[in-house]
Amino acid sequence: SQQGEEDPQALSIQEGENATMNCSYKTSINNLQWYRQNSGRGLVHLILIRSNEREKHSGRLRVTLDTSKKSSSLLITASRAADTASYFCATDEYKLSFGAGTTVTVRA
Amino acid sequence: KAGVTQTPRYLIKTRGQQVTLSCSPISGHRSVSWYQQTPGQGLQFLFEYFSETQRNKGNFPGRFSGRQFSNSRSEMNVSTLELGDSALYLCASSRDPNQPQHFGDGTRLSIL
Numbered sequence: 001s002q003q004g005e006e007d008p009q010a011l012s013i014q015e016g017e018n019a020t021m022n023c024s025y026k027t028s029i030n031n032l033q034w035y036r037q038n039s040g041r042g043l044v045h046l047i048l049i050r051s052n053e054r055e056k057h058s059g060r061l062r063v064t065l066d067t068s069k070k071s072s073s074l075l076i077t078a079s080r081a082a083d084t085a086s087y088f089c090a091t092d093e094y095k096l097s098f099g100a101g102t103t104v105t106v107r108a
Numbered sequence: 109k110a111g112v113t114q115t116p117r118y119l120i121k122t123r124g125q126q127v128t129l130s131c132s133p134i135s136g137h138r139s140v141s142w143y144q145q146t147p148g149q150g151l152q153f154l155f156e157y158f159s160e161t162q163r164n165k166g167n168f169p170g171r172f173s174g175r176q177f178s179n180s181r182s183e184m185n186v187s188t189l190e191l192g193d194s195a196l197y198l199c200a201s202s203r204d205p206n207q208p209q210h211f212g213d214g215t216r217l218s219i220l
Contacts, residue, residue: 088151096151
Protein backbone atom coordinates (compact mmCIF):
# COMPACT_ATOMS: atom_id res chain seq x y z
CA SER A 1 0.00 0.00 0.00
CA GLN A 2 1.19 3.51 -0.69
CA GLN A 3 2.29 5.33 2.42
CA GLY A 4 3.52 8.59 0.94
CA GLU A 5 1.43 10.78 -1.32
CA GLU A 6 3.03 13.64 -3.22
CA ASP A 7 1.39 16.89 -4.18
CA PRO A 8 1.15 18.37 -6.75
CA GLN A 9 1.12 15.59 -9.32
CA ALA A 10 2.88 17.81 -11.83
CA LEU A 11 4.80 21.07 -11.72
CA SER A 12 6.16 23.22 -14.55
CA ILE A 13 8.60 26.01 -13.75
CA GLN A 14 11.08 28.28 -15.46
CA GLU A 15 14.79 27.66 -15.08
CA GLY A 16 16.08 29.53 -12.06
CA GLU A 17 12.79 29.36 -10.17
CA ASN A 18 12.23 27.32 -7.04
CA ALA A 19 10.16 24.14 -7.02
CA THR A 20 8.28 22.95 -3.96
CA MET A 21 6.51 19.65 -3.59
CA ASN A 22 4.81 18.08 -0.62
CA CYS A 23 4.42 14.61 0.76
CA SER A 24 1.85 13.34 3.21
CA TYR A 25 1.96 9.98 4.92
CA LYS A 26 -0.34 7.98 7.11
CA THR A 27 1.46 6.26 9.95
CA SER A 28 4.38 6.89 12.29
CA ILE A 29 7.76 6.80 10.64
CA ASN A 30 11.39 6.49 11.63
CA ASN A 31 12.57 8.43 8.63
CA LEU A 32 11.41 9.80 5.31
CA GLN A 33 13.41 9.75 2.11
CA TRP A 34 13.18 11.63 -1.16
CA TYR A 35 14.18 10.09 -4.48
CA ARG A 36 14.42 11.39 -8.03
CA GLN A 37 13.70 9.39 -11.17
CA ASN A 38 14.70 10.54 -14.62
CA SER A 39 12.66 9.18 -17.49
CA GLY A 40 13.41 5.51 -18.13
CA ARG A 41 15.95 5.27 -15.34
CA GLY A 42 16.10 3.99 -11.81
CA LEU A 43 15.59 6.09 -8.71
CA VAL A 44 18.34 8.19 -7.20
CA HIS A 45 18.39 8.80 -3.46
CA LEU A 46 18.39 12.52 -2.68
CA ILE A 47 18.04 12.97 1.03
CA LEU A 48 16.94 11.20 4.21
CA ILE A 49 15.39 13.03 7.13
CA ARG A 50 14.87 11.32 10.47
CA SER A 51 11.72 11.67 12.53
CA ASN A 52 13.55 13.78 15.15
CA GLU A 53 14.78 16.25 12.52
CA ARG A 54 12.75 19.19 11.28
CA GLU A 55 14.85 20.43 8.39
CA LYS A 56 17.75 19.19 6.31
CA HIS A 57 19.76 20.68 3.49
CA SER A 58 21.79 19.12 0.70
CA GLY A 59 23.12 21.47 -1.95
CA ARG A 60 20.11 23.11 -3.60
CA LEU A 61 17.71 20.80 -1.80
CA ARG A 62 15.89 21.63 1.39
CA VAL A 63 13.62 19.13 3.10
CA THR A 64 11.32 19.77 6.01
CA LEU A 65 9.45 17.29 8.13
CA ASP A 66 6.43 17.92 10.32
CA THR A 67 5.59 14.72 12.16
CA SER A 68 2.55 16.28 13.85
CA LYS A 69 1.00 16.86 10.43
CA LYS A 70 2.56 13.74 8.93
CA SER A 71 3.95 15.77 6.07
CA SER A 72 7.22 16.67 4.42
CA SER A 73 8.24 19.14 1.74
CA LEU A 74 11.07 19.18 -0.77
CA LEU A 75 12.30 22.52 -2.07
CA ILE A 76 14.64 22.70 -5.05
CA THR A 77 16.15 26.15 -5.35
CA ALA A 78 17.45 27.78 -8.53
CA SER A 79 16.15 24.95 -10.69
CA ARG A 80 17.99 23.73 -13.76
CA ALA A 81 16.89 21.80 -16.83
CA ALA A 82 18.62 18.75 -15.35
CA ASP A 83 16.17 18.83 -12.44
CA THR A 84 13.40 17.72 -14.83
CA ALA A 85 12.35 14.40 -13.33
CA SER A 86 9.79 12.70 -11.11
CA TYR A 87 10.27 13.06 -7.39
CA PHE A 88 9.08 10.53 -4.85
CA CYS A 89 8.89 10.48 -1.11
CA ALA A 90 9.27 7.16 0.64
CA THR A 91 8.73 6.01 4.18
CA ASP A 92 9.70 2.93 6.14
CA GLU A 93 13.22 1.56 5.94
CA TYR A 94 12.66 -2.08 5.17
CA LYS A 95 10.01 -1.91 2.52
CA LEU A 96 9.93 1.52 1.05
CA SER A 97 6.42 2.73 0.37
CA PHE A 98 6.35 5.29 -2.39
CA GLY A 99 3.76 7.79 -3.44
CA ALA A 100 2.75 8.41 -7.05
CA GLY A 101 5.37 11.13 -7.37
CA THR A 102 5.53 14.71 -8.55
CA THR A 103 6.63 15.24 -12.13
CA VAL A 104 8.72 18.39 -12.39
CA THR A 105 9.41 20.03 -15.75
CA VAL A 106 11.97 22.83 -15.82
CA ARG A 107 11.63 25.04 -18.90
CA ALA A 108 14.70 26.72 -20.34
CA LYS B 109 32.44 1.82 -8.11
CA ALA B 110 29.90 0.04 -10.29
CA GLY B 111 26.24 0.69 -9.60
CA VAL B 112 23.39 -1.76 -9.38
CA THR B 113 23.21 -3.79 -12.58
CA GLN B 114 20.00 -5.30 -13.82
CA THR B 115 19.74 -7.68 -16.72
CA PRO B 116 18.21 -7.79 -19.17
CA ARG B 117 17.15 -4.16 -19.72
CA TYR B 118 14.23 -5.12 -21.95
CA LEU B 119 12.25 -8.29 -22.25
CA ILE B 120 9.21 -9.32 -24.26
CA LYS B 121 7.24 -12.39 -23.25
CA THR B 122 3.83 -13.86 -23.96
CA ARG B 123 1.09 -14.76 -21.53
CA GLY B 124 1.66 -18.00 -19.68
CA GLN B 125 5.43 -17.93 -19.97
CA GLN B 126 7.80 -17.44 -17.09
CA VAL B 127 10.67 -15.01 -16.72
CA THR B 128 13.75 -14.58 -14.55
CA LEU B 129 15.26 -11.17 -13.91
CA SER B 130 18.72 -10.65 -12.48
CA CYS B 131 20.21 -8.03 -10.19
CA SER B 132 23.84 -7.50 -9.21
CA PRO B 133 24.08 -5.16 -6.23
CA ILE B 134 26.83 -2.69 -5.51
CA SER B 135 29.89 -4.43 -4.13
CA GLY B 136 29.60 -4.76 -0.36
CA HIS B 137 25.83 -4.34 -0.30
CA ARG B 138 24.03 -7.26 1.27
CA SER B 139 20.45 -5.97 1.15
CA VAL B 140 18.52 -6.25 -2.11
CA SER B 141 14.95 -5.16 -2.70
CA TRP B 142 12.70 -5.50 -5.73
CA TYR B 143 9.94 -3.15 -6.86
CA GLN B 144 7.37 -3.13 -9.62
CA GLN B 145 6.57 0.19 -11.28
CA THR B 146 3.49 0.68 -13.45
CA PRO B 147 1.67 3.84 -14.56
CA GLY B 148 -1.48 2.76 -12.74
CA GLN B 149 -0.13 1.40 -9.46
CA GLY B 150 3.09 3.36 -9.16
CA LEU B 151 6.01 1.85 -7.29
CA GLN B 152 5.14 -1.25 -5.33
CA PHE B 153 7.39 -3.27 -3.10
CA LEU B 154 7.87 -6.90 -4.06
CA PHE B 155 10.40 -8.35 -1.63
CA GLU B 156 13.60 -7.69 0.26
CA TYR B 157 16.54 -10.00 0.87
CA PHE B 158 19.38 -9.66 3.31
CA SER B 159 22.17 -12.20 3.57
CA GLU B 160 20.22 -14.72 1.46
CA THR B 161 17.10 -14.48 3.65
CA GLN B 162 13.82 -12.95 2.59
CA ARG B 163 13.04 -10.34 5.24
CA ASN B 164 9.90 -8.78 3.83
CA LYS B 165 7.39 -9.50 1.11
CA GLY B 166 4.85 -7.26 -0.53
CA ASN B 167 1.28 -8.07 -1.52
CA PHE B 168 1.92 -9.96 -4.71
CA PRO B 169 0.67 -13.41 -5.70
CA GLY B 170 2.82 -16.49 -5.30
CA ARG B 171 3.70 -16.32 -9.00
CA PHE B 172 6.28 -13.75 -7.97
CA SER B 173 9.28 -15.23 -6.22
CA GLY B 174 12.87 -14.35 -5.62
CA ARG B 175 16.10 -15.46 -4.11
CA GLN B 176 19.49 -14.14 -3.14
CA PHE B 177 22.78 -15.90 -3.57
CA SER B 178 25.79 -15.96 -1.28
CA ASN B 179 27.48 -13.24 -3.38
CA SER B 180 24.40 -11.03 -2.77
CA ARG B 181 23.26 -11.23 -6.37
CA SER B 182 19.52 -11.67 -6.60
CA GLU B 183 17.01 -13.03 -9.06
CA MET B 184 13.28 -12.69 -9.24
CA ASN B 185 11.03 -15.04 -11.12
CA VAL B 186 7.52 -14.54 -12.39
CA SER B 187 5.62 -17.61 -13.55
CA THR B 188 2.48 -17.86 -15.66
CA LEU B 189 2.84 -14.32 -16.92
CA GLU B 190 -0.25 -12.15 -17.25
CA LEU B 191 -0.76 -8.99 -19.29
CA GLY B 192 -0.87 -7.00 -16.05
CA ASP B 193 2.68 -8.04 -15.24
CA SER B 194 3.95 -5.62 -17.87
CA ALA B 195 6.01 -3.17 -15.86
CA LEU B 196 9.39 -1.76 -15.04
CA TYR B 197 11.00 -3.99 -12.42
CA LEU B 198 13.51 -2.19 -10.26
CA CYS B 199 16.15 -3.64 -8.01
CA ALA B 200 17.77 -1.67 -5.21
CA SER B 201 20.66 -2.47 -2.91
CA SER B 202 22.06 -1.08 0.31
CA ARG B 203 24.72 -2.10 2.82
CA ASP B 204 22.01 -3.05 5.24
CA PRO B 205 18.25 -2.46 5.51
CA ASN B 206 18.77 0.76 7.51
CA GLN B 207 20.67 2.54 4.74
CA PRO B 208 19.25 4.44 1.73
CA GLN B 209 18.83 2.29 -1.33
CA HIS B 210 20.66 2.51 -4.63
CA PHE B 211 18.57 1.59 -7.63
CA GLY B 212 19.40 -0.03 -10.92
CA ASP B 213 17.85 1.22 -14.15
CA GLY B 214 15.38 -1.63 -14.17
CA THR B 215 14.16 -4.32 -16.50
CA ARG B 216 11.24 -3.32 -18.68
CA LEU B 217 9.04 -6.37 -19.12
CA SER B 218 6.35 -6.36 -21.79
CA ILE B 219 3.77 -9.13 -21.98
CA LEU B 220 2.04 -9.73 -25.31
